[in-house]
Amino acid sequence: MDELSLYERILGLRDPWAVEHVELSEDEVVHVYIEYDRDTEILCPACGSACPRYDTRDKSWRHLDTCQFQTIVHGAVPRAQCHEHGVLQVDVPWAERNSRFTLLFEAMAIKWLKEASINAVSRRLGLSWNAIDGIMRRAVERGLSARQSVDYHHIAVDEISSKKGHRYLTIISNDSGQVVDIRDDRTKGSLGDFYKSLSEWDLKSIETVSMDMSPAYLSATKEHLSDWDQKICFDKFHVAMDLNKAVDAIRKQEMRCVPTDYKKPLHLSRFSWLRSEASLKRHHRDTISALSKVAKKTARAWAIRQYAMQLWNYSSRGWAQRAWSRWYSWAARCRLGPIKTVAASIKKNLWGIINAIVHGKSNAGAESINSRIKLLKVRARGFRNKERFKTAILFHLGGLRLLPAHLN
Numbered sequence: 001m002d003e004l005s006l007y008e009r010i011l012g013l014r015d016p017w018a019v020e021h022v023e024l025s026e027d028e029v030v031h032v033y034i035e036y037d038r039d040t041e042i043l044c045p046a047c048g049s050a051c052p053r054y055d056t057r058d059k060s061w062r063h064l065d066t067c068q069f070q071t072i073v074h075g076a077v078p079r080a081q082c083h084e085h086g087v088l089q090v091d092v093p094w095a096e097r098n099s100r101f102t103l104l105f106e107a108m109a110i111k112w113l114k115e116a117s118i119n120a121v122s123r124r125l126g127l128s129w130n131a132i133d134g135i136m137r138r139a140v141e142r143g144l145s146a147r148q149s150v151d152y153h154h155i156a157v158d159e160i161s162s163k164k165g166h167r168y169l170t171i172i173s174n175d176s177g178q179v180v181d182i183r184d185d186r187t188k189g190s191l192g193d194f195y196k197s198l199s200e201w202d203l204k205s206i207e208t209v210s211m212d213m214s215p216a217y218l219s220a221t222k223e224h225l226s227d228w229d230q231k232i233c234f235d236k237f238h239v240a241m242d243l244n245k246a247v248d249a250i251r252k253q254e255m256r257c258v259p260t261d262y263k264k265p266l267h268l269s270r271f272s273w274l275r276s277e278a279s280l281k282r283h284h285r286d287t288i289s290a291l292s293k294v295a296k297k298t299a300r301a302w303a304i305r306q307y308a309m310q311l312w313n314y315s316s317r318g319w320a321q322r323a324w325s326r327w328y329s330w331a332a333r334c335r336l337g338p339i340k341t342v343a344a345s346i347k348k349n350l351w352g353i354i355n356a357i358v359h360g361k362s363n364a365g366a367e368s369i370n371s372r373i374k375l376l377k378v379r380a381r382g383f384r385n386k387e388r389f390k391t392a393i394l395f396h397l398g399g400l401r402l403l404p405a406h407l408n
């Protein structure tokens with residue numbers, strides 16, 4: 001195979017495109033020159049009808065290196081003059097419209113971006129940060145426009161801070177661990193806009209929505225979903241978090257009242273009280289039982305929390321309801337302010353907790369997405385703006401087909 005046909009093969013060229021010549025320049029760059037056959041008619045890229053050639057433009061694209069030599073593809077690209085669509089540049093088979101890179105080059109950059117930050121990839125490829133960012137953005141746009149159907153049966157809604165200044169994004173994910181949408185802020189409107197963007201069919205396909213007990217997501221869901229009282233599931237981990245905050249608040253209050261010798265141990269014991277039953281090690285239990293004798297309120301709050309966390313394994317609505325009623329009557333009489341506040345909120349929202357229990361739904365998947373998003377932030381050393389952050393989330397967690405169509 002000669003050099004010209006080798007490059008034609010590598011770039012996937014077919015008639016009427018052909019490699020005219022290849023050269024290695026003084027500065028050790030391989031230049032591949034491609035032309036469109038003069039005698040072949042030109043088709044309008046919009047309607048496909050044969051048109052006269054208006055003119056020819058010289059374009060170039062960065063391609064994968066050839067044996068460590070940087071390689072540039074040059075194309076003499078004709079423009080068609082369509083009587084209906086005007087003057088349009090024909091599409092080339094080796095690159096997407098408006099890209100300065102060949103498809104194979106973009107595919108390689110996308111694969112690297114899966115593993116490393118934009119900074120690292122741009123350094124490695126000797127390209128600007130913006131160029132690599134552009135490849136990432138195009139990949140996400142391509143993936144979103146190729147996305148055909150999304151599974152909305154069981155979704156989870158969660159918030160994540162996009163910056164230290166308490167700016168938030170609302171992340172909507174499904175139970176395959178795919179981020180299906182991202183909206184600005186964490187208001188009723190954030191989630192409402194997501195619901196509004198769905199087709200009637202998709203909206204009807206939603207069977208459960210897992211969320212925390214805050215009013216914003218709740219009222220958006222009430223407004224947009226029929227039978228919301230059967231579909232909204234209040235997430236176990238968020239209930240645990242609310243109870244943890246109450247236990248911690250009581251421990252802090254009690255620090256002021258315990259004998260001096262116990263102040264430091266009680267201070268240091270913070271995380272022992274907040275662990276889930278499954279992650280309690282022997283020494284955590286020892287700490288808790290030793291401190292229970294002096295920090296009686298903390299111990300009581302902790303016991304109420306532990307009990308609540310055991311009430312998530314029912315399959316019958318009736319049994320679950322009765323168990324939680326018993327828990328509530330204990331929690332409501334405990335004379336511990338912060339616990340009583342959480343208990344009141346749980347009582348009010350018990351229907352959604354019971355839904356979560358009988359449907360077996362939680363934000364566990366969403367929580368793991370959340371921690372992966374945090375890792376992305378660390379790897380990128382923060383994001384300069386919200387749009388970049390959203391692009392990165394969809395790139396890594398959107399389950400999108402990112403590569404150009406025939407390379408997927």
Ligand SMILES: [Zn+2]
Pocket residue numbers: 044045046047048049082083084085086
């Ligand atoms: Zn046309």
